[in-house]
Amino acid sequence: MYRAPLKDLRFILDELIGEAAIRSGSTDGAYSAETSAAILEEGGKFAEGILDPINQLGDRQGATWTADGVKMPAEFKAAYRQFVAGGWTQLGASPEFGGQGMPLVLGTAVDELWASANLAFKLCPMLTKGAVEALEQYGSEAQKHAYILKMVSGEWAGTMNLTEPQAGSDLGAIRTRATPDGEHFRIIGQKIFITYGDHDFTPNIIQMVLARIDGAPAGVRGISLFIVPKVMVNCDGTLGARNDVRCVSIEHKLGIHASPTCVLAYGDAGGAIGYLVGEANRGLEYMFVMMNAARLSVGLEGYAMAERAYQQAAEWAKTRVQGKPPIAGSSSAPIIHHPDVKRMLLTMKSHTEAMRALALYAAHQLDLGAGHADASVRALAQARGELLIPIVKAWSTESGIEIASLGVQVHGGMGFIEETGAAQLLRDVRITSIYEGTTGIQANDLIGRKLGRDRGAALAALLGDIETELQAISNSDAALQSCKEATRQGLTLVKDASATLLESLATDPKNAAAVAVPFLMLCGTVFGAWLMTRAAAIAAEQRRKHPADAEFYTAKLATARFYAAHIAPRALGYASIVKNGAASVNEAGAECLA
Ligand SMILES: Cc1cc2nc3c(=O)[nH]c(=O)nc-3n(C[C@H](O)[C@H](O)[C@H](O)COP(=O)(O)OP(=O)(O)OC[C@H]3O[C@@H](n4cnc5c(N)ncnc54)[C@H](O)[C@@H]3O)c2cc1C
Numbered sequence: 218m219y220r221a222p223l224k225d226l227r228f229i230l231d232e233l234i235g236e237a238a239i240r241s242g243s244t245d246g247a248y249s250a251e252t253s254a255a256i257l258e259e260g261g262k263f264a265e266g267i268l269d270p271i272n273q274l275g276d277r278q279g280a281t282w283t284a285d286g287v288k289m290p291a292e293f294k295a296a297y298r299q300f301v302a303g304g305w306t307q308l309g310a311s312p313e314f315g316g317q318g319m320p321l322v323l324g325t326a327v328d329e330l331w332a333s334a335n336l337a338f339k340l341c342p343m344l345t346k347g348a349v350e351a352l353e354q355y356g357s358e359a360q361k362h363a364y365i366l367k368m369v370s371g372e373w374a375g376t377m378n379l380t381e382p383q384a385g386s387d388l389g390a391i392r393t394r395a396t397p398d399g400e401h402f403r404i405i406g407q408k409i410f411i412t413y414g415d416h417d418f419t420p421n422i423i424q425m426v427l428a429r430i431d432g433a434p435a436g437v438r439g440i441s442l443f444i445v446p447k448v449m450v451n452c453d454g455t456l457g458a459r460n461d462v463r464c465v466s467i468e469h470k471l472g473i474h475a476s477p478t479c480v481l482a483y484g485d486a487g488g489a490i491g492y493l494v495g496e497a498n499r500g501l502e503y504m505f506v507m508m509n510a511a512r513l514s515v516g517l518e519g520y521a522m523a524e525r526a527y528q529q530a531a532e533w534a535k536t537r538v539q540g541k542p543p544i545a546g547s548s549s550a551p552i553i554h555h556p557d558v559k560r561m562l563l564t565m566k567s568h569t570e571a572m573r574a575l576a577l578y579a580a581h582q583l584d585l586g587a588g589h590a591d592a593s594v595r596a597l598a599q600a601r602g603e604l605l606i607p608i609v610k611a612w613s614t615e616s617g618i619e620i621a622s623l624g625v626q627v628h629g630g631m632g633f634i635e636e637t638g639a640a641q642l643l644r645d646v647r648i649t650s651i652y653e654g655t656t657g658i659q660a661n662d663l664i665g666r667k668l669g670r671d672r673g674a675a676l677a678a679l680l681g682d683i684e685t686e687l688q689a690i691s692n693s694d695a696a697l698q699s700c701k702e703a704t705r706q707g708l709t710l711v712k713d714a715s716a717t718l719l720e721s722l723a724t725d726p727k728n729a730a731a732v733a734v735p736f737l738m739l740c741g742t743v744f745g746a747w748l749m750t751r752a753a754a755i756a757a758e759q760r761r762k763h764p765a766d767a768e769f770y771t772a773k774l775a776t777a778r779f780y781a782a783h784i785a786p787r788a789l790g791y792a793s794i795v796k797n798g799a800a801s802v803n804e805a806g807a808e809c810l811a
Pocket residue numbers: 377378379380384385386387409410411412413470478648651652653654655656657658661
């Protein structure tokens with residue numbers, strides 16, 4: 218049974234980031250901790266009461282392909298109707314289009330609840346939101362008017378159509394064609410792996426499709442973005458004829474069985490009608506708007522699944538009696554008292570807290586980047602948010618997989634048996650480090666676009682701010698001191714590693730590429746330590762001020778201390794690989810791998 222970690226989320230929103238800071242990044246300045254608490258409370262009820270109870274059913278039953286389209290389990294359709302009726306599709310959307318205009322940081326906190334409770338369900342609203350954001354930014358007034366309101370209200374859903382059999386990580390290889398036909402285009406081609414590419418939650422699905430206009434330049438500079446509705450929309454907004462797009466099959470896969478992964482055929486009957494978004498050949502650039510939002514949201518899936526795996530493992534460990542743990546006066550006791558089981562649970566809990574803090578911090582930076590009154594704050598925060606996105610995406614999902622695997626381990630053999638649900642978590646989370654750009658692609662983005670392009674300026678600004686923050690923290694508590702020290706050491710490692718990488722990027726980029734993932738993991742680990750230090754500093758002070766909440770704050774200090782001792786030292790290994798590891802990759806011929 219899933220319990221929404223509302224107190225942990227509010228700790229980050231209200232104390233680690235703070236109401237005033239969040240308000241300064243909200244476009245209408247209307248954010249309040251009180252409203253946010255009420256939204257989280259209601260979100261928690263929905264996640265626990267509606268989404269969690271159908272999670273295992275979704276895994277067993279999955280989505281079903283039929284010649285008439287993909288059918289979702291009836292319980293999922295009912296949940297979607299309730300989700301829409303509850304206004305959850307509107308939370309972060311702009312009030313101009315019927316949204317509630319809540320800051321991204323709150324949306325990110327709420328999205329965690331959906332992802333933990335039912336990852337397969339969560340993907341549908343996530344993709345619709347991404348499509349809305351791209352249309353808001355690049356669509357014409359007529360396109361915005363025709364589509365956004367109904368997508369924000371949840372009446373219609375949206376998707377993201379990039380992948381083709383020969384074009385996965387390499388989107389420059391996209392072949393889907395767009396032929397001009399009067400005011401619109403005819404789209405012909407095949408897209409694969411399209412999440413919620415077809416379903417019966419909604420009567421219409423707005424496919425956002427990347428395709429190549431006839432005669433466009435080769436590679437990424439010749440790709441355009443199109444709106445391709447599943448059902449054509451009449452001038453008065455009512456639905457017309459079916460467009461020429463069909464789901465020809467859905468994939469059988471390791472996890473997220475209730476999320477239909479579709480093969481979509483465009484143009485079998487002459488060409489699907491598609492409408493160009495923005496300018497021709499700038500589709501990939503526009504799609505990046507959707508991808509940035511989606512990458513943050515997939516990053517949170519990593520720790521959302523980790524949170525759930527932790528909750529489940531901790532429950533199990535409290536009741537499973539085995540062996541004689543080293544506690545006074547006991548012959549046999551629950552396994553939670555074995556030091557190694559405690560180590561696993563603390564790994565799960567502390568790592569999850571650090572990932573959540575970093576993701577919410579990144580979301581807050583993007584809010585500041587969009588909504589702060591001061592242009593210089595906006596610029597700095599936007600660059601920082603963008604720097605952190607690949608780290609949140611890849612570090613949190615890779616770690617989420619590790620933690621879900623630990624969740625199985627805590628259960629022992631029963632973890633491997635489907636009925637406990639621990640195995641489903643591991644199967645479901647496995648995709649998160651693959652879709653929306655694999656870990657390797659995130660690391661390329663980090664070192665290429667984020668570090669290389671500004672010669673490390675955004676990273677250096679963040680490191681400088683962390684150093685200043687550490688100086689202002691007094692060593693009032695042993696846990697706090699150990700976390701602060703671990704962060705300080707980590708900062709030196711990140712600084713050295715980024716200098717090594719910048720040098721490689723300038724002299725021999727393949728050496729940077731060979732160690733890009735360890736560099737990304739180094740950054741995640743160290744930034745996690747920084748925010749755990751901030752959390753520990755707050756907890757040490759609040760514990761003194763609010764003895765009634767001592768248990769909560771003592772647990773925060775315990776996880777910070779554990780993070781410093783068990784997780785932060787991984788930074789040493791990653792840094793060593795960045796410094797010394799490139800040659801062993803690049804000098805090994807491909808024949809070594811035969
Ligand atoms: C369940 C599921 C849902 C999905 N949903 C969607 C969706 O809604 N819309 C959509 O468009 N797509 C979707 N995808 C596709 C997904 O985004 C791709 O699978 C992913 O981007 C990887 O592409 P690929 O599978 O072709 O792997 P490949 O690109 O073939 O990658 C294979 C391996 O090579 C590595 N690699 C490739 N290129 C590089 C490089 N330049 N540098 C370093 N390493 C590299 C990768 O990291 C990976 O380890 C989904 C996929 C799945 C399985």
